Amino acid sequence: MDAQRILLPYNFSQTDQKALAFIIRTFGSLENTEVTLFHAFTPISEIEASDHQSATAKLKRRLSYLTQELTEREMALQEVCQYLVGKGFGRDRVRYVFKSRKGEKATAIIDQTKEESYDVIVLSHKPGKVTRFFTGSVFTKVVTALKDVTVCIVS
Amino acid sequence: MQTEDRINIDIFKIVTRAIAESNNLEIMAKHLAQLIIGALEIKGATIFATDPETKELEVLGSFGLSIRYMNKGPLYISRSIKSVEKRKAVVVRDVKNSDLLQYSADAIQEGIGAIVSVPIAFSERVIGVLRLYHHEEWDISEQDLDSLFVLAEIIGLAMMYTRMNNAINEVKNIIGDVHEAWLE
Numbered sequence: 001m002d003a004q005r006i007l008l009p010y011n012f013s014q015t016d017q018k019a020l021a022f023i024i025r026t027f028g029s030l031e032n033t034e035v036t037l038f039h040a041f042t043p044i045s046e047i048e049a050s051d052h053q054s055a056t057a058k059l060k061r062r063l064s065y066l067t068q069e070l071t072e073r074e075m076a077l078q079e080v081c082q083y084l085v086g087k088g089f090g091r092d093r094v095r096y097v098f099k100s101r102k103g104e105k106a107t108a109i110i111d112q113t114k115e116e117s118y119d120v121i122v123l124s125h126k127p128g129k130v131t132r133f134f135t136g137s138v139f140t141k142v143v144t145a146l147k148d149v150t151v152c153i154v155s
Numbered sequence: 156m157q158t159e160d161r162i163n164i165d166i167f168k169i170v171t172r173a174i175a176e177s178n179n180l181e182i183m184a185k186h187l188a189q190l191i192i193g194a195l196e197i198k199g200a201t202i203f204a205t206d207p208e209t210k211e212l213e214v215l216g217s218f219g220l221s222i223r224y225m226n227k228g229p230l231y232i233s234r235s236i237k238s239v240e241k242r243k244a245v246v247v248r249d250v251k252n253s254d255l256l257q258y259s260a261d262a263i264q265e266g267i268g269a270i271v272s273v274p275i276a277f278s279e280r281v282i283g284v285l286r287l288y289h290h291e292e293w294d295i296s297e298q299d300l301d302s303l304f305v306l307a308e309i310i311g312l313a314m315m316y317t318r319m320n321n322a323i324n325e326v327k328n329i330i331g332d333v334h335e336a337w338l339e
Contacts, residue, residue, distance in 0.1 A: 012222045042216075045186035047169050055165045055194075062193040069219065076222055104179055130206040131213045134314050135181045136321050 015124035040108035106141035184216020269293035
């Protein structure tokens with residue numbers, strides 16, 4: 001029997017931690033599962049600078065320092081992988097995908113699922129979030145766009 | 156401590172272009188935070204949306220702050236930095252000697268020395284907050300504060316535009332789901 005492949009979109013929020021706890025509780029004791037932690041980050045803003053002395057050029061140089069935060073996020077994602085290993089998941093059953101996105105969070109999750117054919121997606125969902133008015137619901141977009149996949153919602 | 160003006164017209168053009176060119180509010184908020192951090196040479200920036208019922212501040216986009224600090228707990232507009240609710244900017248120039256903050260101990264642990272909070276208003280209502288975090292004590296210049304107010308107004312327009320756009324798209328999707336047979 002093929003391994004059950006689980007995708008956990010992870011943004012380091014408290015509800016994501018609940019989703020992680022759900023995976024440990026539900027799938028931790030099963031041998032035949034693989035967990036992929038998925039973090040799609042927003043790349044550093046790109047700006048054009050026509051010379052080296054302008055305020056724009058200085059800003060561009062300062063922005064390059066900000067990539068450090070992305071490195072720290074990737075390291076934090078590796079720590080979550082280690083945490084899963086510590087909770088009984090085999091090292092070869094846990095991996096992470098850390099990639100940049102230029103579009104919506106939901107689109108990145110949908111594309112990743114289609115690309116690597118997951119069996120289960122575990123989504124965290126905080127009810128009543130006002131930001132959903134402005135950004136749209138990741139949960140709704142993912143659920144309506146995918147088929148032949150089980151979507152678990154942790155609220 | 157800094158009092159010089161840092162947001163000049165070139166920086167302002169870059170920042171406003173980042174807002175105008177983005178069709179995704181979350182990415183726009185994140186890029187805006189990065190650009191403000193770079194322009195003002197500060198530690199971090201966050202754009203919040205305000206929940207009109209609970210008065211809780213929810214993060215729309217942020218950069219420069221640790222995961223631990225971001226997860227410190229719910230932020231309430233009435234308890235975090237009070238005057239923002241009254242559409243005024245609040246400058247906490249020294250976090251260690253201020254009683255205005257909801258999570259002052261967390262801010263000190265994060266290495267935040269000063270916080271500037273600017274309301275994002277639309278149609279005379281506060282719909283969000285632009286908050287900037289500096290490593291050290293900070294006297295932001297009046298001109299930079301004015302520039303941030305203008306930016307906050309543009310962010311407010313972008314937020315409301317996106318909200319309307321989302322609503323229209325949802326209506327379009329619902330209408331698209333109606334089968335022709337149901338209309339006969």
